[in-house]
Amino acid sequence: MRKxxxxxxxxxxxMAVGGSANAFECKVKxxxxxxxxxxxxxxxxxxxxxxxxxxxxxxxxAMAEGVTGLTGVAINRDHKPGGSGTVGMTAYMASPADxxxxxxxxxxxxxxHALDSSRPNPAEDLIPLVISQVTFSQIYxxxxxxxxxDWDSFVAWVKAQGGxxxxxxxxxxxxxxxxxxxxxxxxxxxxxxxxxxxKGAPRYGALLGGQVDALFEQPGDVRKFLDADNFKPILxxxxxxxxxxxxxxxxxxxxxxxxxxxxxxxxxxxxxxPADRVKWLQWxxxxxxxxxxxxxxxxxxxxxxIDSYRDTAGARELITRSIAQYRDxxxxxxxxxx
Amino acid sequence: MLENFLAGTGALFGDPFTIAIxxxxxxxxxxFGAIPGVSMLTLAAILLPFTAxxxxxxxxxxxxxxxxxxxxxxxxxxxxxxxxGAPENAPTAFDGYPMxxxxxxxxxxxxxxxxxxxxxxxxxLVMMAATEPLATWAIRNIGPPEIFALVFFGLxxxxxxxGRTIWKGWMxxxxxxxxxxxxxxxxxxxxxxxxxxxxxxAGIAFVPAILGFFAVSEIFVQAEKKATGQFDAPKVGMSxxxxxxxWMHKFAVLRSILVGxxxxxxxxxxxxxxxxxxxxxAVRWSKNKEEFGKGKLEGxxxxxxxxxxxxxxxxxxxxxxxxxxxxxxxxxxxVFQMHDLEPGPLVFYNSPDLIWIVFAAMFYANLxxxxxxxxxxxxxxxxxxxxxxxxxxxxxxxxxxxxxxSRGLVLDVMVMFAAGILGFLLRxxxxxxxxxxxxxxxxxxxxxxxxxxxxxxxxxxxxxxxRPICSIxxxxxxxxxxxxxxxxxxxxxxxx
Numbered sequence: 001m002r003k004x005x006x007x008x009x010x011x012x013x014x015m016a017v018g019g020s021a022n023a024f025e026c027k028v029k030x031x032x033x034x035x036x037x038x039x040x041x042x043x044x045x046x047x048x049x050x051x052x053x054x055x056x057x058x059x060x061x062a063m064a065e066g067v068t069g070l071t072g073v074a075i076n077r078d079h080k081p082g083g084s085g086t087v088g089m090t091a092y093m094a095s096p097a098d099x100x101x102x103x104x105x106x107x108x109x110x111x112x113h114a115l116d117s118s119r120p121n122p123a124e125d126l127i128p129l130v131i132s133q134v135t136f137s138q139i140y141x142x143x144x145x146x147x148x149x150d151w152d153s154f155v156a157w158v159k160a161q162g163g164x165x166x167x168x169x170x171x172x173x174x175x176x177x178x179x180x181x182x183x184x185x186x187x188x189x190x191x192x193x194x195x196x197x198x199k200g201a202p203r204y205g206a207l208l209g210g211q212v213d214a215l216f217e218q219p220g221d222v223r224k225f226l227d228a229d230n231f232k233p234i235l236x237x238x239x240x241x242x243x244x245x246x247x248x249x250x251x252x253x254x255x256x257x258x259x260x261x262x263x264x265x266x267x268x269x270x271x272x273x274p275a276d277r278v279k280w281l282q283w284x285x286x287x288x289x290x291x292x293x294x295x296x297x298x299x300x301x302x303x304x305x306i307d308s309y310r311d312t313a314g315a316r317e318l319i320t321r322s323i324a325q326y327r328d329x330x331x332x333x334x335x336x337x338x
Numbered sequence: 339m340l341e342n343f344l345a346g347t348g349a350l351f352g353d354p355f356t357i358a359i360x361x362x363x364x365x366x367x368x369x370f371g372a373i374p375g376v377s378m379l380t381l382a383a384i385l386l387p388f389t390a391x392x393x394x395x396x397x398x399x400x401x402x403x404x405x406x407x408x409x410x411x412x413x414x415x416x417x418x419x420x421x422x423g424a425p426e427n428a429p430t431a432f433d434g435y436p437m438x439x440x441x442x443x444x445x446x447x448x449x450x451x452x453x454x455x456x457x458x459x460x461x462x463l464v465m466m467a468a469t470e471p472l473a474t475w476a477i478r479n480i481g482p483p484e485i486f487a488l489v490f491f492g493l494x495x496x497x498x499x500x501g502r503t504i505w506k507g508w509m510x511x512x513x514x515x516x517x518x519x520x521x522x523x524x525x526x527x528x529x530x531x532x533x534x535x536x537x538x539x540a541g542i543a544f545v546p547a548i549l550g551f552f553a554v555s556e557i558f559v560q561a562e563k564k565a566t567g568q569f570d571a572p573k574v575g576m577s578x579x580x581x582x583x584x585w586m587h588k589f590a591v592l593r594s595i596l597v598g599x600x601x602x603x604x605x606x607x608x609x610x611x612x613x614x615x616x617x618x619x620a621v622r623w624s625k626n627k628e629e630f631g632k633g634k635l636e637g638x639x640x641x642x643x644x645x646x647x648x649x650x651x652x653x654x655x656x657x658x659x660x661x662x663x664x665x666x667x668x669x670x671x672x673v674f675q676m677h678d679l680e681p682g683p684l685v686f687y688n689s690p691d692l693i694w695i696v697f698a699a700m701f702y703a704n705l706x707x708x709x710x711x712x713x714x715x716x717x718x719x720x721x722x723x724x725x726x727x728x729x730x731x732x733x734x735x736x737x738x739x740x741x742x743x744s745r746g747l748v749l750d751v752m753v754m755f756a757a758g759i760l761g762f763l764l765r766x767x768x769x770x771x772x773x774x775x776x777x778x779x780x781x782x783x784x785x786x787x788x789x790x791x792x793x794x795x796x797x798x799x800x801x802x803x804x805r806p807i808c809s810i811x812x813x814x815x816x817x818x819x820x821x822x823x824x825x826x827x828x829x830x831x832x833x834x
Contacts, residue, residue: 052669061387083522084527086539090537193794197790205655206477208477210478224660224681
């Protein structure tokens with residue numbers, strides 16, 4: 001009976017997701033573009049500052065497949081993990097600005113620049129080709145949790161623990177997770193111990209096994225646990241309720257008045273790359289976003305729940321806003337902003 | 339279970355194309371596992387896009403097979419040339435290579451082949467029998483405090499391996515622990531000891547460090563002997579371990595299966611810790627601890643049994659809960675997703691056929707290690723007949739490529755040569771290379787889990803002792819430590 005129930009819930013959820021996805025319309029109308037001066041006449045290299053199995057590795061693979069399918073130009077992915085993306089970023093900045101080298105990076109690059117302005121600003125030192133994943137965060141608890149079952153009861157329970165309650169996230173200094181948790185704890189007055197897990201599996205296992213009391217994560221990363229009815233969201237950190245999570249309150253509804261920080265992943269090229277090559281790359285990556293294979297990938301990752309697409313101008317606006325927001329909060333946290 | 343297993347076997351061997359994929363995975367895993375730097379992960383990353391065109395069961399099965407045989411593949415180069423193909427084969431080199439120097443290469447390779455197969459098959463059988471309850475037990479009872487305690491327990495015997503004295507053994511382990519702290523701290527992301535080099539923010543990677551400490555330092559040692567006329571070429575030993583020898587190590591095999599399985603079942607841990615812990619337990623329970631690191635068959639047996647025992651175990655949290663145990667199992671998640679599947683509880687209900695094909699394939703892949711391994715061993719041992727002046731540059735070239743290719747950083751090549759020079763100097767003075775590598779690898783895993791554990795227990799160390807598994811491991815580790823120190827003091831007093 002329980003098996004049937006689980007399957008039923010999962011199936012319902014999948015149908016809900018499928019039915020609620022935004023109708024997709026490609027914003028780049030040109031289906032082809034002449035190669036400027038024959039560029040590219042060989043494979044592109046995409047530096048990915050994270051491992052192949054994580055979120056960045058997967059989005060890089062999906063975009064490479066989309067662009068190659070569209071243009072016939074191969075893309076070699078060069079993974080350089082480490083240092084929260086700084087190793088890959090440094091390697092990229094040292095590579096030739098000839099348009100043959102592109103970079104995948106996430107919002108960590110923006111927060112790193114906000115903390116230390118000597119680090120590259122993704123909106124100015126790089127040209128965003130496209131941001132292809134934008135998502136929000138949620139707080140999750142186990143579905144079979146008996147101590148609390150929604151945001152209000154969770155906050156009340158956490159307060160009663162006197163700082164002993166725990167939440168799993170990636171709480172590195174200055175990270176989006178830590179900043180958002182500061183917003184939440186300031187607004188609610190609750191004290192909760194953040195446990196930093198840099199890999200997804202131990203993080204999710206910690207909640208599944210009851211090692212921690214809650215989890216801070218993005219929905220695409222825990223979709224399988226939602227489908228399997230292991231986790232349930234109790235708070236959405238976004239300005240409105242996405243239709244897929246229509247029964248989950250937003251932070252604003254719960255009385256927390258802060259602008260949500262979004263997780264975003266995108267693709268970049270050197271600002272000094274030849275302009276005609278940049279233009280071709282912008283077309284290839286923005287149109288690559290529209291490829292069926294890429295859209296199917298984003299769909300599977302809950303990345304169509306809100307608008308995941310930003311062209312160059314939209315990406316610059318998102319990055320610049322995020323940097324300003326991070327910088328303000330770092331200062332308010334007393335961090336050494338350089 | 340038997341019925342499902344036979345059905346999985348039938349599906350696996352009932353289709354020529356599926357058989358071809360299976361054979362490709364077995365051979366490819368062994369080859370890529372054997373080449374340093376170019377690991378089974380490289381092969382998996384290359385193959386990932388192509389799995390979209392396969393049936394879901396074929397794609398997942400291919401990765402599972404590569405995982406089994408790739409974990410074994412690196413043992414051969416570890417034993418013959420002191421070049422572990424991957425970090426999980428490093429403890430195999432501790433005793434495997436000294437056995438080669440003593441003319442017992444056949445015995446070491448034969449034991450590695452046999453024990454990899456035994457560890458893998460035993461693990462696959464347990465995986466088939468009890469995936470769901472074991473996965474649930476592991477995540478409920480094992481958290482960061484327990485993993486830290488496990489690492490502490492393992493480190494407590496590390497000083498016994500390879501050093502001229504126990505004090506030099508400890509100094510070696512502490513040096514490894516110190517090297518492990520280079521790079522961003524695992525919780526706050528604060529840079530440590532990177533001296534302004536951004537690339538060092540990621541810390542010292544295992545592969546170049548292992549290549550340097552083992553392969554490069556060995557080249558320097560042998561080159562020095564060659565220059566001073568003391569060089570003694572390793573003899574090709576074709577004698578395999580006898581049945582009696584293997585029977586004498588039955589408890590080591592059994593212990594390593596348990597240790598490897600336990601480590602493999604923990605999400606995010608996997609075969610590397612399993613191999614080191616398996617080796618460490620062999621040392622702990624031995625009456626002749628001082629023989630480890632100098633060519634003891636039990637060292638090879640323990641390491642290779644444990645790392646392959648971890649392969650089946652690592653599939654348990656992946657399949658039952660959707661939690662990958664390491665990088666390769668994380669890639670398997672992508673294979674599932676390419677076919678609109680998600681590993682986790684529902685996969686048992688939605689795709690039972692797929693699960694049993696994968697289970698059967700892992701079982702037969704481990705058996706294949708035995709047959710293919712024994713056949714290849716007969717030929718590969720003759721590589722030792724290549725004169726040193728030709729072999730040494732080849733090993734240096736392979737090691738350099740291996741160090742660079744793992745992350746594409748020149749820094750890693752520099753780290754490899756620095757480790758080689760350091761290893762060469764430390765070996766001359768009686769310090770332990772296995773001790774340094776144990777400290778480096780267990781240190782990284784241990785520090786991360788210690789920091790997470792401290793956050794979980796609100797920085798109250800005493801709370802560690804309220805967790806039963808944790809307190810047992812810490813107490814046992816402390817007793818081992820105390821016994822080792824007592825023996826060291828007693829030995830010093832007798833010498834004086």
